[in-house]
Amino acid sequence: MMLLDSFNSLELGHELHEFAARLYPIARSITGNGIRETLALIGQRIPLQIVEVPTGTTVFDWTVPKEWNIHDAYIKDPLGNRVVDFQRCNLHVMSYSTPVHATMSLAELRPHLLSLPENPDWIPYRTSYYKENWGFCLSHKQMLRMEDVEYEVCVDSTLKDGHLTYGEYYIRGRSTDEVLISCHACHPSLANDNLSGIAVATFLARLLSTQDLRYSYRFLFIPGTIGAITWLAQNRENLRHIRHGLVLTGIGDAGGFNYKKSRQGDAEIDGAVAHVLGHYGGAAEVLQFSPYGYDERQYCSPGFNLPVGCLMRSVWGKFPEYHTSADNLDFIKPEKLSESLLVCITILNVLENNQRYINLYPYCEPHLGKRNLYRSTGGEAIGPEINARLWVLNLSDGDHSLLNIAERSGIPFVLIRDAANILSEAGLLSVCYGDAGAERRLPYSPGPAPKPPLSAEQLAAETSHHTKVR
Numbered sequence: 001m002m003l004l005d006s007f008n009s010l011e012l013g014h015e016l017h018e019f020a021a022r023l024y025p026i027a028r029s030i031t032g033n034g035i036r037e038t039l040a041l042i043g044q045r046i047p048l049q050i051v052e053v054p055t056g057t058t059v060f061d062w063t064v065p066k067e068w069n070i071h072d073a074y075i076k077d078p079l080g081n082r083v084v085d086f087q088r089c090n091l092h093v094m095s096y097s098t099p100v101h102a103t104m105s106l107a108e109l110r111p112h113l114l115s116l117p118e119n120p121d122w123i124p125y126r127t128s129y130y131k132e133n134w135g136f137c138l139s140h141k142q143m144l145r146m147e148d149v150e151y152e153v154c155v156d157s158t159l160k161d162g163h164l165t166y167g168e169y170y171i172r173g174r175s176t177d178e179v180l181i182s183c184h185a186c187h188p189s190l191a192n193d194n195l196s197g198i199a200v201a202t203f204l205a206r207l208l209s210t211q212d213l214r215y216s217y218r219f220l221f222i223p224g225t226i227g228a229i230t231w232l233a234q235n236r237e238n239l240r241h242i243r244h245g246l247v248l249t250g251i252g253d254a255g256g257f258n259y260k261k262s263r264q265g266d267a268e269i270d271g272a273v274a275h276v277l278g279h280y281g282g283a284a285e286v287l288q289f290s291p292y293g294y295d296e297r298q299y300c301s302p303g304f305n306l307p308v309g310c311l312m313r314s315v316w317g318k319f320p321e322y323h324t325s326a327d328n329l330d331f332i333k334p335e336k337l338s339e340s341l342l343v344c345i346t347i348l349n350v351l352e353n354n355q356r357y358i359n360l361y362p363y364c365e366p367h368l369g370k371r372n373l374y375r376s377t378g379g380e381a382i383g384p385e386i387n388a389r390l391w392v393l394n395l396s397d398g399d400h401s402l403l404n405i406a407e408r409s410g411i412p413f414v415l416i417r418d419a420a421n422i423l424s425e426a427g428l429l430s431v432c433y434g435d436a437g438a439e440r441r442l443p444y445s446p447g448p449a450p451k452p453p454l455s456a457e458q459l460a461a462e463t464s465h466h467t468k469v470r
């Protein structure tokens with residue numbers, strides 16, 4: 001799409017990557033000071049509301065866990081060398097490891113060591129949130145170097161009553177109908193699975209905050225699974241406002257896009273994302289909903305069944321770097337981050353502008369030529385703009401949205417939207433508000449002009465003014 005070319009700025013990509021790099025060293029988990037520090041850095045860029053939920057709070061079938069904080073962890077050989085050192089890489093300690101300080105043989109230590117023989121240079125990322133245990137993750141090469149001697153083993157952590165922390169940012173639009181954007185912020189030094197979503201969502205929120213918006217937007221930066229469950233439990237009364245939603249994760253790597261549809265499968269967000277990915281010009285796949293994955297699992301649980309899909313590049317678990325130290329800052333690319341941001345904006349542009357119209361001249365084609373809306377020389381092929389006008393006029397019966405028309409015609413949404421704006425200005429179309437079936441038979445009266453679209457050009461201009469990383 002043309003939108004993409006005008007926006008695909010490497011500068012923006014570098015700013016996104018720099019933000020991910022700033023967050024990368026923080027030892028995050030589902031609770032504790034790592035996620036607080038992360039939210040504080042996001043909060044320097046957008047006005048984030050921080051929510052603390054006490055340990056022991058019941059959230060549906062779950063309980064908010066104890067708060068975990070990690071200060072240091074190591075395995076020292078008899079000479080005092082740290083052969084495994086949390087200070088070098090925070091993935092070395094299994095998340096939620098309980099405190100330990102002991103001397104033990106390699107045989108005693110071995111059940112607590114985790115490595116990846118198939119990728120011997122990489123450190124795995126492992127957690128034990130709901131079973132008290134401790135462990136070290138190390139490269140298989142490190143593991144093979146360990147000799148049969150006594151080791152000093154230390155996990156200097158605390159696991160006690162505290163809070164689960166999440167961040168929320170609400171942008172009020174003209175309607176109280178909401179778009180939910182959610183990303184998890186609980187993984188330590190993992191770039192694609194965690195930081196790419198956080199960076200893109202933060203920048204997206206900042207861009208939207210400067211716009212005149214049809215929808216209200218709610219951004220969530222939450223610990224995976226338990227954070228989404230906690231948020232849903234605490235916001236049950238307000239969920240009816242959610243019209244569309246996206247979980248953003250794993251959108252910085254070099255792979256093509258993958259969109260996992262909502263459980264509904266035919267929600268407007270599903271159509272909007274599929275349409276945008278079908279036209280953006282790169283590799284993309286649309287996947288059916290499945291009950292495993294990221295927090296769309298919670299939003300799409302049967303009691304809620306919210307129209308929330310998940311936008312990714314490489315799919316979790318299907319790339320070897322997933323949940324290893326190789327998901328690092330080199331694995332995410334500035335140009336892919338900015339392209340992902342642009343795709344998100346393009347998707348939201350569809351949602352913001354998707355309306356139904358009624359053709360005010362439905363009996364035969366209106367005379368476009370006398371309104372200067374047709375080509376002047378008969379016999380020439382019509383161009384894409386005129387073709388888009390014909391499609392919009394033909395299908396604007398109050399039943400078809402602009403997205404329906406874009407899909408049926410194969411024409412990118414942006415051209416269909418432009419055609420609808422021009423035809424409306426010419427008095428040939430009227431916006432159809434509310435339920436199509438109820439309104440289509442009413443006497444035609446031109447409603448207020450549709451609000452100007454959230455244009456990528458405007459957003460690009462805004463970006464260059466507002467995205468300096470503080």
Ligand SMILES: [Zn+2]
Nearest residue numbers: 187193316323
């Ligand atoms: Zn993960």
